Amino acid sequence: MRCHAIIDRAAHRWVDDTPFLLWELGLKTVLEHWADTLYARNDRLILWLDEIDSRVLNFANETFPLCRNVTIRIGVPDDTIECCTFLDAGGNIVFRPGATLTNYLPAQAASTTWFNLVRRWLDDLRASGSVTPELEEEIRPGVFVGHHCRIARDAQLHAPCWIGSGATVGGAVVGPYAVVGENAVVARRTRIVESYVLRDTFVGEHLTLDGVVAGRRQLLDHRSGVTAPVPDRTILHTLAP
Amino acid sequence: MRRLHRYIHIARITATANFRVSNLGLPNVEMELPAAAAMELPAGALALYVTISGECLNRAVAREGGALLRGCIRREYSLVILDMNLVRTADSAGLRWLARLKQAADWYNVALLTRASATFALVLRSTGLRLPEFTPARLQAAPLA
Numbered sequence: 001m002r003c004h005a006i007i008d009r010a011a012h013r014w015v016d017d018t019p020f021l022l023w024e025l026g027l028k029t030v031l032e033h034w035a036d037t038l039y040a041r042n043d044r045l046i047l048w049l050d051e052i053d054s055r056v057l058n059f060a061n062e063t064f065p066l067c068r069n070v071t072i073r074i075g076v077p078d079d080t081i082e083c084c085t086f087l088d089a090g091g092n093i094v095f096r097p098g099a100t101l102t103n104y105l106p107a108q109a110a111s112t113t114w115f116n117l118v119r120r121w122l123d124d125l126r127a128s129g130s131v132t133p134e135l136e137e138e139i140r141p142g143v144f145v146g147h148h149c150r151i152a153r154d155a156q157l158h159a160p161c162w163i164g165s166g167a168t169v170g171g172a173v174v175g176p177y178a179v180v181g182e183n184a185v186v187a188r189r190t191r192i193v194e195s196y197v198l199r200d201t202f203v204g205e206h207l208t209l210d211g212v213v214a215g216r217r218q219l220l221d222h223r224s225g226v227t228a229p230v231p232d233r234t235i236l237h238t239l240a241p
Numbered sequence: 242m243r244r245l246h247r248y249i250h251i252a253r254i255t256a257t258a259n260f261r262v263s264n265l266g267l268p269n270v271e272m273e274l275p276a277a278a279a280m281e282l283p284a285g286a287l288a289l290y291v292t293i294s295g296e297c298l299n300r301a302v303a304r305e306g307g308a309l310l311r312g313c314i315r316r317e318y319s320l321v322i323l324d325m326n327l328v329r330t331a332d333s334a335g336l337r338w339l340a341r342l343k344q345a346a347d348w349y350n351v352a353l354l355t356r357a358s359a360t361f362a363l364v365l366r367s368t369g370l371r372l373p374e375f376t377p378a379r380l381q382a383a384p385l386a
Contacts, residue, residue: 208369221363228360231297232332235368 001043003085003095004077005034005104008050019056020110021047024181024198025121026162027135030114031056032063033121035070037093038085045070045085048077076101091116109225111213118196119177122160135165143175146182154188164199181215183239196222200240207235248295248302249309254280254288254320280320288320298328298335298361306338313345313353321346322375323355330364340370 021031038045057072064070083097086104126142136144142159149163154171161175164182171188178192181199190207197203198215213220217236219228230236295302346353354375
């Protein structure tokens, strides 16, 4: 079945002007996660953008070059559609058969929907294990760690949590519902709960990240959508060039 | 309102003053300061309304705030109302000054009340700094030493 998603790109942008569909979700992005869900149902995703977005377009063409299970079109569907797909407030990917068109995000902060997706992904990981065990290892029930990580002995990892490849975690508390992105560094005595540290981010000592997304020298409260710049490199810094 | 330095501005709350203070650079955000009598300030006690007009609570602001810190240590004021509604973020020097101000206020029995913008409140929350907040309504019943 072909599932149509109506994408309004005006809103829902965060750091580096990244479109919502390309926001990070573990090793993948929201779009890949969405496409995977459809792939499991043997469905195809057709994204209807209101205008050309080169980043989404390039990403889709590079990521799904052969299988074409994600197609991008511009405008709105003119003929009758079989099924509409969107993300609900709880972070669920919903499929609604019929011709009714629904915007891909409900009327709430995009960051809230995104973090609910992250929560759901962590819950699924804990319940059914990783689908890519060659990339992430479950060292304790619900605690997933990638390759080449350096984790201090006094670090406390509470399930569910996910630590990406190449990450360094000092004597910090990570979890529950925490994600440390690939190549991120978390200094000691920092507490990360219900939060997401984006990849290539340094998080300084003695911080309390609760309900926060940290990265690109910004903090985002995913419940309210408020962002705050952090100029101090000892608090938050980007490690990527 | 007296301009202490470049980023810090102070107004003294006296027995008779009952004036409106508008946040510098953001004139639509106004707050009416109650007179000292309304706050039941003891005779001879001094309260300060301090506003910070810089966007970043950094080393420069912290340096200017040294006078305020010394005033707290000398117990020159009974109440300090610190309005950081215009501040968006802070660096470690600014946060250290704020933490010292809170510590001095605790040690020397100076009531410290603060207000922060939503953005700055997020930074404060993430750095684990908890400050007693005020709203204009709550100011009427400020806890005095």
